[in-house]
Amino acid sequence: MRIVEKAQLMSASEIDRTLRRLAHQIVEKSGGTKHLALIGIRRRGVPLAQRIAQAMRGIDGVDVPVGTLDITLYRDDLSKVATHAVLQSSDISFGVDQMDLVLVDDVLYTGRTIRAAMNGLFDLGRPQRVSLCVLIDRGHREMPIEAQFVGRTVQTSDSEIIEVRLREIDDEERVVLVDRQEP
Amino acid sequence: MTFRLRDLLALEPLTADELTFLLDQSQPFQTIQRNPLKKLATLRGKTVALAFFENSTRTRISFGTAASRLGADTMNLQAEASSLKKGESLLDTVQTLNAMKPDCLVMRHASSGAADFVARHLDIPVINAGDGTHEHPSQGLLDALTIRDRLGKIDNLNVTILGDLQHSRVARSNIHLLGKFGCRFTLCGPAMWVPKELEKIGAPGVSIRRVFKLEEALEDADVVLVLRVQTERMHEPSISNEDYVLGYQLNAERLRRAKPNALVLHPGPMNRGSEITPEVADGPQSCVLEQVTNGIAVRMALLYLLISGGPEDVPSEPQAAPKEEPQPQRNRRSTDKKDLSHASD
Numbered sequence: 001m002r003i004v005e006k007a008q009l010m011s012a013s014e015i016d017r018t019l020r021r022l023a024h025q026i027v028e029k030s031g032g033t034k035h036l037a038l039i040g041i042r043r044r045g046v047p048l049a050q051r052i053a054q055a056m057r058g059i060d061g062v063d064v065p066v067g068t069l070d071i072t073l074y075r076d077d078l079s080k081v082a083t084h085a086v087l088q089s090s091d092i093s094f095g096v097d098q099m100d101l102v103l104v105d106d107v108l109y110t111g112r113t114i115r116a117a118m119n120g121l122f123d124l125g126r127p128q129r130v131s132l133c134v135l136i137d138r139g140h141r142e143m144p145i146e147a148q149f150v151g152r153t154v155q156t157s158d159s160e161i162i163e164v165r166l167r168e169i170d171d172e173e174r175v176v177l178v179d180r181q182e183p
Numbered sequence: 184m185t186f187r188l189r190d191l192l193a194l195e196p197l198t199a200d201e202l203t204f205l206l207d208q209s210q211p212f213q214t215i216q217r218n219p220l221k222k223l224a225t226l227r228g229k230t231v232a233l234a235f236f237e238n239s240t241r242t243r244i245s246f247g248t249a250a251s252r253l254g255a256d257t258m259n260l261q262a263e264a265s266s267l268k269k270g271e272s273l274l275d276t277v278q279t280l281n282a283m284k285p286d287c288l289v290m291r292h293a294s295s296g297a298a299d300f301v302a303r304h305l306d307i308p309v310i311n312a313g314d315g316t317h318e319h320p321s322q323g324l325l326d327a328l329t330i331r332d333r334l335g336k337i338d339n340l341n342v343t344i345l346g347d348l349q350h351s352r353v354a355r356s357n358i359h360l361l362g363k364f365g366c367r368f369t370l371c372g373p374a375m376w377v378p379k380e381l382e383k384i385g386a387p388g389v390s391i392r393r394v395f396k397l398e399e400a401l402e403d404a405d406v407v408l409v410l411r412v413q414t415e416r417m418h419e420p421s422i423s424n425e426d427y428v429l430g431y432q433l434n435a436e437r438l439r440r441a442k443p444n445a446l447v448l449h450p451g452p453m454n455r456g457s458e459i460t461p462e463v464a465d466g467p468q469s470c471v472l473e474q475v476t477n478g479i480a481v482r483m484a485l486l487y488l489l490i491s492g493g494p495e496d497v498p499s500e501p502q503a504a505p506k507e508e509p510q511p512q513r514n515r516r517s518t519d520k521k522d523l524s525h526a527s528d
Contacts, residue, residue: 070211073225073487087211087487123220 002181009136009154009162012173018151019048022133023055025149030100035128037065037096041105041117042088045069047168048135049104067092069103074116090120097125102149106164108134111143136175138162188488190302190309193318194356195386199363205481206328208488212480213328215252226255229490232285234260234277235312236292241451241475242312242321246289249482255490258285277301286490295352308489316350322450323356325481329470330361330406332477333446339365343400343441345433346410346458347376353450355384357408362389369393371400372410372431373422397431404441409433409449412458424457434460438468446470 010018030036033056040049046068053064070088103117114132121130133149138156154162159180167173186201194202215221231250235243243259250257260280271279277288287308290298295315302309313319331337342361344354348370358368367390370377374395382391394400401407412427433447447459447469455461464471 073211073215073223075225087208087484089211089214091214119224123215123218123223125219 002183003161003178004181005176005178006160007177008174009152009177010175012167015135015151015166015173015175018135019051020055022149022151023052024059026052026102026131026133027056027059029131029148030102033060033062033064035098035100037067037094037099037101038133039067039069039092039101039103039117039121041103041113042068042070043169044106044164044166045104047166048106052104052133065094067094069117069120071113071116071120074119076112076116092124095125096121096127099127101127101130103130103132104134105132106135106166107162108132108137108145108147108150109140111141111145114145115143135164136162188308190298190311191320191485191489192299192302192309192311193359194320194323195318195359197360197363202324202327202360202363205324205484205488206331209324209328209477209480209484212483212487213477215483216476216480221252222254223252224254225487226250226253226286226490229253229255229286230258230284231255231486231490232258232260232280232283232288234280234288234290236262236273236290236297237313238262239291239312241478242291242319245475245478246310246312246321246482246486249479249486252479253483253486255286255486258283273297273301274304277305281305281307287486310485310489313352316352316355318356318359319352319450320356321478321481321485322353323360324485325474325478326353326357326408326448326450327360328477328481329448329474330446332473333470334405337361337364337366340367340405341369341403341442342366342406342408343369343371343404344408344410345371345397345400345431347413348372348381348410349376349378350413351410354408354410358385358389358391362386362391367391369400369404371395371397373427375421397433397437398440401437401440401445404445406446406448407433407438407441409447409459411450411452412454428457432458432460433463435462435466438463438466444468448474451475 027033038049038053040046049066053066056064068091070090072087101121103114105113118130121127131148134147135151137147137150137153140158156162161178162175163178164175165172186204233243233246247257280288285307287310288305289310289312290301291312292298292314295317297314298309298311311318311320327337344357348354362385370381370391370393377393382393385391445468447463449459449471451471453459453464455464463469
């Protein structure tokens with residue numbers, strides 16, 4: 001199988017502008033940042049959540065707490081994954097009770113990751129509200145889950161993959177659409 | 184890194200990288216112990232068989248709790264209630280358990296090598312929860328995790344192990360683990376419990392010395408591992424409790440010989456006033472309760488890794504080695520079949 005890059009969906013500056021827009025939208029819709037907290041889903045949701053929090057500092061001058069969530073233990077496909085998935089610790093150092101939480105991830109696809117993340121969150125307490133923020137929504141949902149804050153919606157086919165590459169993890173900064181082609 | 188672990192029978196064959204991986208994978212489960220809701224559904228529908236052919240309270244409860252916090256069910260076999268009393272062999276007993284289709288077997292047995300023997304006959308993962316005087320791998324891991332949490336590292340430490348070394352599988356698992364990280368060991372206790380052979384149980388290059396005077400053995404120690412005085416084994420040649428207290432009890436005054444922040448570990452159950460004073464057991468250097476909490480995290484990690492990474496779950500991709508292919512553990516099993524057959528009675 002060959003992986004072919006078909007198109008660039010976002011450049012570094014587009015990612016940056018999109019995240020700042022999302023930060024504004026979240027603050028506006030939440031009516032302030034008092035009970036607001038961001039939860040980045042490992043891996044690429046984590047730097048995205050941190051960058052959105054950084055942008056919010058510029059808007060409201062407040063530090064919005066950021067937590068990270070590893071969803072491996074909450075997956076529903078444990079018996080289908082090849083071998084030990086390497087676990088990482090979740091790190092949510094604030095209480096989630098009564099909080100207005102925004103889950104942050106790079107790509108929204110089947111919705112299963114978000115289902116798992118919500119299970120993880122509710123083990124920590126009872127948030128007042130949970131919403132979802134993604135950089136890319138590529139469709140193909142298998143769960144009744146939608147994002148309230150979307151960077152960009154992209155029509156994709158099943159064989160295509162969206163790769164969000166972030167400088168914190170991938171040493172480059174762009175979003176690309178790649179395709180799997182049978183030889 | 185990641186590696187395929189089929190069973191956990193001993194720490195001796197594992198490399199430093201593999202041991203570090205197991206400790207790292209226990210950390211997320213430590214976090215979960217602090218959640219208001221501690222129960223996961225990760226292993227929902229899986230069953231863990233707990234077969235304890237030797238008395239155990241805390242290890243059995245710890246494994247049982249670890250299984251239930253992962254969402255797995257348990258089946259329990261306890262020696263007193265089992266048909267072993269009616270003369271059934273070890274192999275028949277575990278094969279009967281296996282026929283009830285558990286996904287993992289956790290077992291403790293009074294014979295060294297019993298878990299290894301059973302693992303060779305079963306196709307499910309086997310975790311050794313203590314076999315005779317051989318090893319108690321999950322205890323070794325939870326001790327190392329506790330030390331790493333407190334001191335930030337497990338490398339190049341001076342570790343003093345105190346008590347009945349000869350009968351201690353806990354001491355052996357600790358030496359096999361910490362020895363791979365350059366720790367140096369001082370073994371101390373009455374001479375008949377610290378035989379000379381113990382100096383050679385570590386891998387080549389691991390420094391193990393015997394010291395019979397406790398004050399001297401504690402000099403410069405980073406970690407003091409106190410073993411239980413096994414009163415049930417106190418037959419001839421033995422030592423009276425009074426003499427043991429006089430010579431080997433860890434008290435606050437003696438502990439001052441060790442480094443100022445030296446850790447005190449005890450695998451439990453403690454005999455307060457015998458091998459350890461209440462002042463030390465409850466003091467700031469004591470890690471006894473952290474060891475218990477960490478035990479659940481380590482055992483959750485082991486159950487998760489062994490059950491979720493089972494060979495039958497692997498799709499037929501090239502990276503997935505089929506069960507029959509020679510793996511180091513498999514090899515070892517087929518070569519030393521004979522010397523463990525005694526464990527079946």
